[in-house]
Amino acid sequence: MGTVTRLVRNETGIGVVLETLADLFGDRFSSALSVREQHGHTTTRIENQPPDGVVFATTNEEVATVVRLCAANGVPVIPFGTGTSLEGHVNAPAGGISIDLSRMDRILAVRPEDLDCTVQAGVTRKRLNETLRDTGLFFPIDPGADASIGGMAATRASGTNAVRYGTMKDAVLALTVVTPDGEIVRTGTRARKSSAGYDLTRLMVGSEGTLGVITEITLRLHGIPEEIAGGVCPFPSIEAACETVITTIQAGIPIARIELLDALQVKAVNAYSKLGLAETPTLFVEFHGTKAGVAEQMEIFDAIAADFGGGPAAFATKAEERTRLWQARHDAYWASVGLVPGWKGTSTDVCVPISQLAACVTATQEDIAASGLIAPIVGHVGDGNFHVLVLADPADAAMNETVDAFIGRLNERAIAMGGTCTGEHGVGQGKIAYLPAEHGGALELMRAIKRAIDPHAIMNPGKILAP
Amino acid sequence: MGTVTRLVRNETGIGVVLETLADLFGDRFSSALSVREQHGHTTTRIENQPPDGVVFATTNEEVATVVRLCAANGVPVIPFGTGTSLEGHVNAPAGGISIDLSRMDRILAVRPEDLDCTVQAGVTRKRLNETLRDTGLFFPIDPGADASIGGMAATRASGTNAVRYGTMKDAVLALTVVTPDGEIVRTGTRARKSSAGYDLTRLMVGSEGTLGVITEITLRLHGIPEEIAGGVCPFPSIEAACETVITTIQAGIPIARIELLDALQVKAVNAYSKLGLAETPTLFVEFHGTKAGVAEQMEIFDAIAADFGGGPAAFATKAEERTRLWQARHDAYWASVGLVPGWKGTSTDVCVPISQLAACVTATQEDIAASGLIAPIVGHVGDGNFHVLVLADPADAAMNETVDAFIGRLNERAIAMGGTCTGEHGVGQGKIAYLPAEHGGALELMRAIKRAIDPHAIMNPGKILAP
Numbered sequence: 001m002g003t004v005t006r007l008v009r010n011e012t013g014i015g016v017v018l019e020t021l022a023d024l025f026g027d028r029f030s031s032a033l034s035v036r037e038q039h040g041h042t043t044t045r046i047e048n049q050p051p052d053g054v055v056f057a058t059t060n061e062e063v064a065t066v067v068r069l070c071a072a073n074g075v076p077v078i079p080f081g082t083g084t085s086l087e088g089h090v091n092a093p094a095g096g097i098s099i100d101l102s103r104m105d106r107i108l109a110v111r112p113e114d115l116d117c118t119v120q121a122g123v124t125r126k127r128l129n130e131t132l133r134d135t136g137l138f139f140p141i142d143p144g145a146d147a148s149i150g151g152m153a154a155t156r157a158s159g160t161n162a163v164r165y166g167t168m169k170d171a172v173l174a175l176t177v178v179t180p181d182g183e184i185v186r187t188g189t190r191a192r193k194s195s196a197g198y199d200l201t202r203l204m205v206g207s208e209g210t211l212g213v214i215t216e217i218t219l220r221l222h223g224i225p226e227e228i229a230g231g232v233c234p235f236p237s238i239e240a241a242c243e244t245v246i247t248t249i250q251a252g253i254p255i256a257r258i259e260l261l262d263a264l265q266v267k268a269v270n271a272y273s274k275l276g277l278a279e280t281p282t283l284f285v286e287f288h289g290t291k292a293g294v295a296e297q298m299e300i301f302d303a304i305a306a307d308f309g310g311g312p313a314a315f316a317t318k319a320e321e322r323t324r325l326w327q328a329r330h331d332a333y334w335a336s337v338g339l340v341p342g343w344k345g346t347s348t349d350v351c352v353p354i355s356q357l358a359a360c361v362t363a364t365q366e367d368i369a370a371s372g373l374i375a376p377i378v379g380h381v382g383d384g385n386f387h388v389l390v391l392a393d394p395a396d397a398a399m400n401e402t403v404d405a406f407i408g409r410l411n412e413r414a415i416a417m418g419g420t421c422t423g424e425h426g427v428g429q430g431k432i433a434y435l436p437a438e439h440g441g442a443l444e445l446m447r448a449i450k451r452a453i454d455p456h457a458i459m460n461p462g463k464i465l466a467p
Numbered sequence: 468m469g470t471v472t473r474l475v476r477n478e479t480g481i482g483v484v485l486e487t488l489a490d491l492f493g494d495r496f497s498s499a500l501s502v503r504e505q506h507g508h509t510t511t512r513i514e515n516q517p518p519d520g521v522v523f524a525t526t527n528e529e530v531a532t533v534v535r536l537c538a539a540n541g542v543p544v545i546p547f548g549t550g551t552s553l554e555g556h557v558n559a560p561a562g563g564i565s566i567d568l569s570r571m572d573r574i575l576a577v578r579p580e581d582l583d584c585t586v587q588a589g590v591t592r593k594r595l596n597e598t599l600r601d602t603g604l605f606f607p608i609d610p611g612a613d614a615s616i617g618g619m620a621a622t623r624a625s626g627t628n629a630v631r632y633g634t635m636k637d638a639v640l641a642l643t644v645v646t647p648d649g650e651i652v653r654t655g656t657r658a659r660k661s662s663a664g665y666d667l668t669r670l671m672v673g674s675e676g677t678l679g680v681i682t683e684i685t686l687r688l689h690g691i692p693e694e695i696a697g698g699v700c701p702f703p704s705i706e707a708a709c710e711t712v713i714t715t716i717q718a719g720i721p722i723a724r725i726e727l728l729d730a731l732q733v734k735a736v737n738a739y740s741k742l743g744l745a746e747t748p749t750l751f752v753e754f755h756g757t758k759a760g761v762a763e764q765m766e767i768f769d770a771i772a773a774d775f776g777g778g779p780a781a782f783a784t785k786a787e788e789r790t791r792l793w794q795a796r797h798d799a800y801w802a803s804v805g806l807v808p809g810w811k812g813t814s815t816d817v818c819v820p821i822s823q824l825a826a827c828v829t830a831t832q833e834d835i836a837a838s839g840l841i842a843p844i845v846g847h848v849g850d851g852n853f854h855v856l857v858l859a860d861p862a863d864a865a866m867n868e869t870v871d872a873f874i875g876r877l878n879e880r881a882i883a884m885g886g887t888c889t890g891e892h893g894v895g896q897g898k899i900a901y902l903p904a905e906h907g908g909a910l911e912l913m914r915a916i917k918r919a920i921d922p923h924a925i926m927n928p929g930k931i932l933a934p
Contacts, residue, residue, distance in 0.1 A: 111820070111822065112717070113713055113717075113821070113822040114820045114821055114822045115716065115717065115821075116820070136717075155662055156660075156661075156662040156666070157662070158660055162660060166637075167660050169660075169666065169669065170633075170637065179908075179912065183908050183911075184908075185907065185908040185909040185911075185912065186906075186907060186908075186909060187906075187909050187912075189882075189885055189886055189887050189905065190820040190885040190886070191818040191819055191820060191850075191851055191852075191881075191885070191886040191887040191890060192818065192820075192821070192850040192851055192852070192890075193623075193625055193629060193634050193636075193818055193850050193852060193887075193890050193891065194623075194818060194887035194889065194890060195622055195623040195624070195673055195887075195889045195890065195891050195892060195893040195894070196887045196888050196889050196893075196894055196898065196901075196902060196905055196906070197673070197894055197902055197906065197910075197913055197931050197932075198670060198673065198674055198678075198912075198913045198916055198917075198931070199623070199636065199666075199669045199670060199672065199673055200909055200912055200913065202636065202666045202669035202670070203665060203666060203669070203670055203916075205666065206662055206664070206665065206666055207665055211665075222719070223717055223718060223719035225719060226719070246580055249582065250579070250580070250582065250603075250690055251690060252689070252690035252692060252693070252756075254721070289719075289760075290760075290763055290767075292759055292760070292763055293756075293757075293759070293760050293763065296757055296759055296760065351658040351659065351660055351661060352658055353578070353581045353583070353657040353658060353659075354580070354581055354582075354659070355578065355580040355581045383658075383659040383660050384658055384659055385658075385659070385660060414658075415656075418656055418657040418658070419656055419657070419658040420656045420658040420660075420661035420662075420663045421663050422661065422662045422663050423658060423659075423660050423661060423662065424660065424662050425662060426662040426663075427662070427663055427664055431663065434663075435663060435664055438656065438663055439653075439654075439663070439664065440652065440653060441646075441650050441651075441652040441653075442652040442653060442654050442667055443664075444650075444652075445646065445652065445654075445665075445667055445920060446664050446665045446667065448919040448920055449665055449670075449916055449919055449920070450665075451919065452915040452916055452918065452919030453912060453915055453916070464664050464665070465664075
């Protein structure tokens with residue numbers, strides 16, 4: 001991933017656009033290198049390709065103005081939320097204008113009776129949940145980072161709660177989108193379901209800014225459960241942990257979170273978050289429901305784990321114990337990076353049918369060992385989704401080549417097992433190479449849609465589809 | 468709806484295609500009027516527009532052959548499952564070839580460990596559930612009719628269980644689709660979630676055969692709950708019933724079914740199914756879970772209903788009592804048609820945010836009364852979705868005009884309340900007129916997608932998008 005395709009820059013068009021934006025937006029426009037680099041890619045080994053300028057938009061109309069100006073001059077548009085995406089989504093390989101949506105941060109409506117809300121794209125998930133707290137509702141999608149809702153929609157994010165509450169594809173009811181020709185359109189309605197034509201909402205969710213700029217999102221919310229309990233459960237092997245997951249889900253236990261940490265990952269979180277867990281494959285679990293329901297779920301889970309030689313689980317019903325545990329889970333990235341001071345981590349994810357999970361994780365661990373890499377594994381195993389955080393010395397070119405080759409094999413392995421090259425990170429620049437193997441002839445349908453909606457290819461070029 | 472746009476027929480192309488298909492398919496091809504009329508629209512007042520010929524396909528390759536032949540000759544292709552759609556989806560306004568998929572009825576794989584299965588498009592939902600029974604799994608989407616899985620995917624069907632288990636958009640993991648140029652492509656994988664590019668699966672689900680022919684479907688399955696209990700609960704008013712629904716859902720009760728019947732609908736099912744219920748607005752409910760969980764859910768529901776002056780609920784835990792109740796619910800259509808012997812029924816559906824449900828149902832009842840119509844209402848109220856079965860004397864032109872005008876107002880009312888002109892029936896021919904009001908500028912995106920994927924407009928022309 002050291003080499004990313006460079007697209008052709010339209011110098012003349014970019015010059016016109018920069019000058020016009022400076023006039024229109026004043027100090028809400030910047031072409032300073034530091035600002036531009038903050039809006040290029042910063043979170044992985046993919047090199048930073050900064051845009052030519054950054055606009056801090058505050059309204060749908062402003063976004064439309066910028067897009068129309070860019071469209072008229074053949075200049076790329078790159079939507080930007082919080083910059084926490086992992087596959088080079090916000091890079092500007094052909095230059096262009098980054099539209100920073102972080103100042104579109106208003107919660108436009110919360111409707112407790114409908115269990116929904118409408119927010120601007122720059123609202124982050126944590127702030128939304130802080131605002132919702134008094135209503136007894138919450139927004140369950142939790143990718144770890146405090147990402148913007150717009151960015152989460154654009155990458156079809158999910159995270160630890162997805163096994164119960166679904167992903168952004170399930171959470172989004174409706175969108176406001178600025179199209180590549182600068183029209184402001186609404187997709188979907190607040191009705192819970194509809195059969196009224198093509199599902200444009202689901203098409204835009206996960207389109208990574210390549211079909212338009214998502215500016216407002218209407219989200220499904222959920223009632224905060226009466227009771228929440230969670231815990232950790234050690235296992236003798238990856239297989240035993242995975243069998244427990246499969247059986248738990250087959251038994252219809254509505255488990256809210258079920259996360260697998262391999263032994264190395266447990267070692268990393270022990271060191272980073274001072275947890276003192278046994279350094280063996282471990283499931284972090286959480287149950288939501290009524291008091292009686294949660295007690296029943298925990299009991300059944302414990303029995304299933306015991307059947308596979310796991311447990312006993314240590315459950316925590318107190319909010320602060322639970323928070324500490326899940327904070328440790330969320331800090332797994334930093335814990336892993338901390339394993340080798342000075343090295344950098346590359347986070348990659350794949351997702352396979354759950355029956356293939358143990359085989360895929362085990363083969364991946366063997367590959368890691370054979371490659372001489374250090375790479376803890378953590379997974380949203382209820383969905384068959386797992387992450388590998390591959391560490392490498394940034395100065396060691398050979399090691400980085402080994403990492404690239406390992407990531408390639410990981411993706412091919414997941415696809416060969418009937419899975420996908422990314423469960424939740426998205427394609428960006430980093431996963432483009434794997435789409436032909438995964439989608440085959442369907443990739444041509446994606447290209448046809450891209451050409452139809454963005455005929456001048458100005459929307460986030462070089463992402464998802466090869467140029 | 469007496470007048471449906473007639474598209475231009477391509478007589479020369481049709482002649483060539485009919486001759487070739489007769490040669491290729493022998494007795495699996497028919498141009499007999501009776502067969503053609505069975506494959507035109509039969510289930511509502513929309514007039515029957517039969518295709519020119521019907522092919523009974525048995526493989527993906529045969530479907531691809533037919534589509535390629537039709538594409539080469541500019542002849543329409545109309546996919547056909549069981550013909551139970553309600554808005555003219557299978558009509559052939561420009562003639563063409565109906566591809567009957569009912570003989571593609573193989574269940575290709577059931578994978579209990581992954582809670583999924585893959586079926587050919589012609590498998591019906593009842594047969595799938597019969598086959599699954601021994602595995603402890605079931606397929607929850609239940610639109611009433613014993614529709615084909617392909618047809619259910621094509622219309623984004625849902626039904627009584629959707630409040631808990633979602634709609635076909637949630638149930639479908641992956642598809643095999645024959646594209647308008649006769650390529651066989653696969654969308655999606657068996658992974659539970661993916662961020663690997665545009666969500667073609669969700670684009671095809673609900674596209675009503677206008678973007679390709681769905682030939683195989685991979686579906687999510689669910690474990691048969693340990694305990695199922697259901698019952699009926701009477702209410703003094705529509706408002707009281709709707710408030711009970713809203714509160715039940717806000718409380719996080721994972722109710723599996725919650726159906727509203729208005730007083731007239733109860734009267735109809737009493738007469739048809741000999742139920743003896745009080746003829747007042749009534750909720751039919753069903754709870755799934757563990758024994759303790761279901762008992763708890765019923766108790767909480769009963770308390771909520773009492774708060775709004777409803778109840779007491781009469782619960783049935785015995786399978787046969789429950790079956791009788793839900794059979795009566797499913798027979799609501801026939802029960803309603805039976806209210807006036809000799810008249811015909813038109814079933815239409817809309818869906819609104821749940822907070823608007825009581826207002827929408829009440830305004831609709833007032834409209835029915837003011838229009839002098841007979842039209843019972845039944846709804847999947849957990850989703851804000853309701854159906855009106857409007858009765859009319861087929862020989863009375865004025866009455867049928869009144870029905871059309873009423874249906875128009877119903878759709879406009881739902882859209883004005885933030886809802887959709889169809890929650891689950893689909894657009895077909897009958898709802899095309901309402902899409903501009905519902906989708907505004909987004910309709911142009913749908914047209915762009917249609918042009919991109921089906922440039923020669925051969926796939927089910929005259930459906931969803933106006934010609």
